[in-house]
Amino acid sequence: MEVNCLTLKDLINPRQSRLDFAIEDGDNAQKENIFVDRSRMAPKTPIKNEPIDLSKQKIFTPERNPITPVKLVDQRQQTEPWTPTANLKMLISAASPDIRDREKKKGLFRPIENKDDAFPDSLQLDVVGDSAVDEFEKQRPSRKQKSLGLLCQKFLARYPSYPLSSEKTTISLDEVAVSLGVERRRIYDIVNVLESLHLVSRVAKNQYGWHGRHSLPKTLRSLQRLGEEQKYEEQMAHLQQKELELMDYKLGERKKDGYPDSQDQQLLDFSEPDYPSSSANSRKDKSLRIMSQKFVMLFLVSKTKIITLDVAAKILIEESQDTPDHSKFKTKVRRLYDIANVLTSLALIKKVHVTEERGRKPAFKWIGPVDFSSSDEELVDVSASVLPELKRETYGQIQVCAKQRLARHGSFNTVQASERIQRKVNSEPSSPYREEQGSGGYSLEIGSLAAVYQQKIEDSSQGKAVATSKRAMPPSGSLDPPAPLPGLSVDSEYCVHPLAHQVFSVAQLDLAFPSQNSLHGQVGVSAASAASDVESLKPALLASQPLVYVPSPSLLMLYGRLQEGLAPASGLGAQRPSRSSGVPADRPPTPSVQKRLGEERKPQEEEPAPKRQSRDYEDSPLALVMPKKPSEATDLASAKTLSNGRSGAPEDIHMEAQASAAEEASGKATANCLASSEWGNPSRDTEMEKSSKENESTKEPSLLQYLYVQSPAGLNGFNVLLPGSRNSQAGGAPSGQLPPLGIPCMVLPSPTLGPFPVLYSPTVPRPVSSAAGVLPGAGPVHFRVPGLGSTAHLLIGPANVVNPKSSTLPSADPQLQRPRLLGLSLEAPGPHGIIQPGSPGCVAHPGSAVKPQQVSRALSPGGPSFCDLGGPHVPSVAVNTVAAEQTPEVTVAWFPACPVKHRGPSGGCCTLETKLLFSCQSVP
DNA sequence: CGCTCCCGCCACGGA
């Protein structure tokens, strides 16, 4: 399939841009929107191959849209003409609702639709042609693409997870509905659930206020308390026990066990006085809000954190005093699915399956925070509360919100905490956080925070543990740097554990900002959720909104602007060039991880792209690696190199990459990307080095520089707060005393992309003697984004992570020793790039000169930088920086794997399906 | 065939 690229603009505001290509799975968001909008244009006949001119949809601006949803007939008229069948439906509806209903009952539509599907209307064919039909079909949103979960993600993408207290975001239901291309009814479903968690609150008719996740912990704590009070756990146990005995749920048998509803009815009031309280048996009593809260409570009080929908439904039915019948049960389950979709989007739960005597049962597992009681300053305790979020295996996202922690504790030494946690975890064989290879468990380590845990239950993704464990080997043919997790093993200092589920976002880390740093706890990173249901592999549009607020005047303000020319790939499958076959067998995998990966990889090779894709989606681990010690960083690098089995210079790697089969697939994308006016600057590498050197040699002023990476709303991306320079960070403080730079980051994979493991080695002070001025805590942020077997690496932060052993990167190399500024030292492949052999390093092309010293220079003086994340299945990241008012911002967006072959100035090239584009513009 | 869950009918209830 062809890889198409979407511009960020398109992703952000599809209505104002044109999408000339079929948007596939991952981009369903737009697709769906397009579909809806387009249909609303009411073309009598589907126009295939016609570029979707969203400009036409401007008529649907909120202003023009009726506040009130279009009535039935109108809607049908406007939305149905998607197919001849739809037209027929419309006509029937228009003719008479009665007729419509009658026909409906006769099952008239179904046959027609089926027929239509099987045999496209001849007239239509005549007009559009076969290819057009295909296109048409492709553009037709699938059921999954219209899922509430995905819609919710799109919704969430519109708002920052952690909005600044100063910013008051108002949500206009109409506007949102129009924007997302759905009926308002759907929005209600979302906001109702969000409201139950106090992420939003109704402020007026048709208006909701967005609060973000700030109070989520508090809300959850309250719900947990309520759940405990209501003895939900006992209830569940009782139910489960009963089930075992009866084998069949017989509604009506159960009697109320004394769990007064009165309590429940006030749920919404527990923390929000202004919430409407529901009255017994009132309509609201059954509201999605109440149900949602109860559902969440079940998780919070559950020891296993796993709830099957039937159990939840039964409990809810009992409480509601409804006449227990199958119909009620069914309805309850439907609602629970709705709620679950939203919660999944929030990365609070994930779908799993529990195996019972009667077979597998769908269930959901709580993956959100579980410990809300930490109140002391104990690092471990603090970490513990953070870990849950870090541990999120999700199709959703991993979100780390240390904001509260920071606010509460002032500072938080991630490294220490993580080390302690790691130690503790590892010392407990039975620890659920301890990963067991092949168990399908996942773990992730952020910074030094290491969380390894094993899933106790078999969930859908785990069921595919085999597949999971197989990924990672880069396509042999592909020159993509395989090196998925080079040198990383469970036992290694850098623990890399495959996640059972993809993690789309990663959030913050750090913490150790000096109290006076005035980050205002804004370090928290929110991540939107990402994906979706593990099983369905729904793409996730992540929402990630930035949220880092760095008031420091000394901060470098960068604002990211997306390159319009950037063309993200469209379909997931399409984006993944059939390069799987190119797994280099000669690349020795890392002891544990790689081995596993290698095993997994091969099977995939034989699989059809779609299949692989799915699996990858589910299995792609997200690994965050953060050296615990400065020296470790080096080790890591070494490991990578060694594991890679290749000592070739980065250039070689790149060259190989170019030669890789991926080229073809990526060719187009590359072209597009390159077409971008600001694309890669030939002098990139040089520039970077130069800047780095400069930085090193010239002690940067003690400016506190941060690169704020924010993903544009509605776009898949990740937000990252990157230290502009260590020196600056220190602000003159003794380097040794400086805490690690907090780098909240959210990685949001494109919906079309599978899970992307990310290695994040934020504060890895490199034990470099020459690295004077390098703060111990401020290391490069290393993102590893393994796609299908391939690993993408993104180093952000002072590039201290260098493999001293690397032939290409002699430790003596000054560059290696100097701190990289902005940290966006993506494992730049290049002569001197710190890149893993075998892995496509990220190459930052010199982009427009970013004024602020190092950052800009390091990133891309001269233009947008392109960073190839490597793996064929790795999402691209586009980073744009634009001067902003007071907030340094850099937008880093994940683009659908965009096969791009880019040859760097140095001869090295960044190729691979995905790239990281850093477009920095100078900012005074 | 069963699980999901989209779609939209239509009732509730406040203005």
Next chain:
DNA sequence: TCCGTGGCGGGAGCG
């Protein structure tokens, strides 16, 4: 009565 809300369940999509 209007219309914002949102409960509800038919039935389609999908594995």
